[in-house]
Amino acid sequence: MCGSKRVWVSELIFILLVVKGWWSEGCLEQERYALLQLRHFFNDDQCLQNCWVDDENYSDCCQWERVECNDTTGRVIKLDLRDTRNWESAEWYMNASLFTPFQQLESLYLIGNNIAGCVENEGLDTLSRLNNLKFLYLDYNHFNNSIFSSLGGLSSLRNLSLIGNRLIGSIDIKGLDSLGNLEELDMSDNAINNLVIPKDYRGLRKLNTLYLGGTEIAMIDGSKVLQSIGSLPSLKTLYLSSTNFKGTVVNQELHNFTNLEELILDDSDLHISQLLQSIASFTSLKYLSMGFCTLTGALHGQGKLRVSEAFMILIR
Ligand SMILES: *[C@@H]1O[C@H](CO)[C@@H](O)[C@H](O)[C@H]1NC(C)=O
Ligand SMILES: *[C@@H]1O[C@H](CO)[C@@H](O)[C@H](O)[C@H]1NC(C)=O
Numbered sequence: 001m002c003g004s005k006r007v008w009v010s011e012l013i014f015i016l017l018v019v020k021g022w023w024s025e026g027c028l029e030q031e032r033y034a035l036l037q038l039r040h041f042f043n044d045d046q047c048l049q050n051c052w053v054d055d056e057n058y059s060d061c062c063q064w065e066r067v068e069c070n071d072t073t074g075r076v077i078k079l080d081l082r083d084t085r086n087w088e089s090a091e092w093y094m095n096a097s098l099f100t101p102f103q104q105l106e107s108l109y110l111i112g113n114n115i116a117g118c119v120e121n122e123g124l125d126t127l128s129r130l131n132n133l134k135f136l137y138l139d140y141n142h143f144n145n146s147i148f149s150s151l152g153g154l155s156s157l158r159n160l161s162l163i164g165n166r167l168i169g170s171i172d173i174k175g176l177d178s179l180g181n182l183e184e185l186d187m188s189d190n191a192i193n194n195l196v197i198p199k200d201y202r203g204l205r206k207l208n209t210l211y212l213g214g215t216e217i218a219m220i221d222g223s224k225v226l227q228s229i230g231s232l233p234s235l236k237t238l239y240l241s242s243t244n245f246k247g248t249v250v251n252q253e254l255h256n257f258t259n260l261e262e263l264i265l266d267d268s269d270l271h272i273s274q275l276l277q278s279i280a281s282f283t284s285l286k287y288l289s290m291g292f293c294t295l296t297g298a299l300h301g302q303g304k305l306r307v308s309e310a311f312m313i314l315i316r
């Protein structure tokens, strides 16, 4: 009895040692290999070229710069590849499959890398295999409207950022329908002028923050756009800074904006009486920011402000 117990214990110790030895290896070999592949494409960063090396003494890729692993599993959970591509070289098409080995990846930063899109059959839709991917930052690249057709399967995404890309004209929100867990969407600084959201829209149910600053939204038909944004069921914070709402005709239909708590209109051109009129329909508004706005028009008292008690206006 006693003897077999001792054997059992030593086997256990042996297993523990093996497991420990395996963990202390650091990152998974296939992830290390995948990082070394990425280095060929994200090729203009001193650190990346010097630290991400195929060297037995630096084989723990969890220790590499721009890589973050889960301490327990040793799997890569965050990759920060912002500004790692030479801007003087031509725009390029990325192979998104290069990221699929990182099965536990949660955050991917590809900001400022001159990416024009993806190579055929290796698009962003391949990232749908990464069930934990929550944060995707694609700012300051050259993605155009066709990106929406490839994002459909990324149902685990919480935050998606597309600041300063080549999104243009009218955006049909239906393209994002399946992003059922999306909480924050940033499309600032694009040439977007319209957002099409069906009246009884049921998608993007968790979206609470929408950034549309520096777009051309107000120029075409701002009130119509505002009205359709009102159909987003959970929206609490809306950024419309650096837009021109001066010419926006606010019609009587602008009613059911019942969730919005924060409206940020900084750096905008606004017509004050029209603004007050439309704000009256934002019945849940608690915070309105109008820093550095150019206000035109007079106050005629027809504003009929019906806003909650916690409401505050910030004017700088
Ligand atoms: C790794 O480190 C050992 C001991 O410092 C050294 O002898 C060896 O040359 C190093 N290997 C490489 C590939 O640099
Ligand atoms: C690391 O992974 C384990 C197992 O999947 C998980 O329980 C834990 O929360 C993770 N830790 C972090 C910091 O993400």
Ligand SMILES: *[C@@H]1O[C@H](CO)[C@@H](O)[C@H](O)[C@H]1NC(C)=O
Pocket: 037, 095, 097, 098, 119, 122
């Ligand atoms: C994209 O990357 C995957 C994974 O490394 C590879 O299998 C595939 O051949 C690549 N495709 C292209 C078009 O380069």
Ligand SMILES: *[C@@H]1O[C@H](CO)[C@@H](O)[C@H](O)[C@H]1NC(C)=O
Pocket: 116, 117, 118, 143, 144, 145, 146, 147
């Ligand atoms: C949009 O990007 C795709 C690649 O993602 C490209 O094939 C297409 O030509 C681009 N369309 C325009 C109008 O630039």
Ligand SMILES: *[C@@H]1O[C@H](CO)[C@@H](O)[C@H](O)[C@H]1NC(C)=O
Pocket: 135, 158, 159, 183, 184, 208, 209
């Ligand atoms: C993601 O979005 C949420 C909800 O808007 C926000 O609170 C959070 O700070 C964002 N996380 C990151 C990493 O940007």
Ligand SMILES: *[C@@H]1O[C@H](CO)[C@@H](O)[C@H](O)[C@H]1NC(C)=O
Pocket: 253, 254, 255, 256
């Ligand atoms: C606002 O809600 C009321 C009652 O639910 C509805 O009758 C009306 O059509 C809605 N107005 C708009 C502009 O959606």
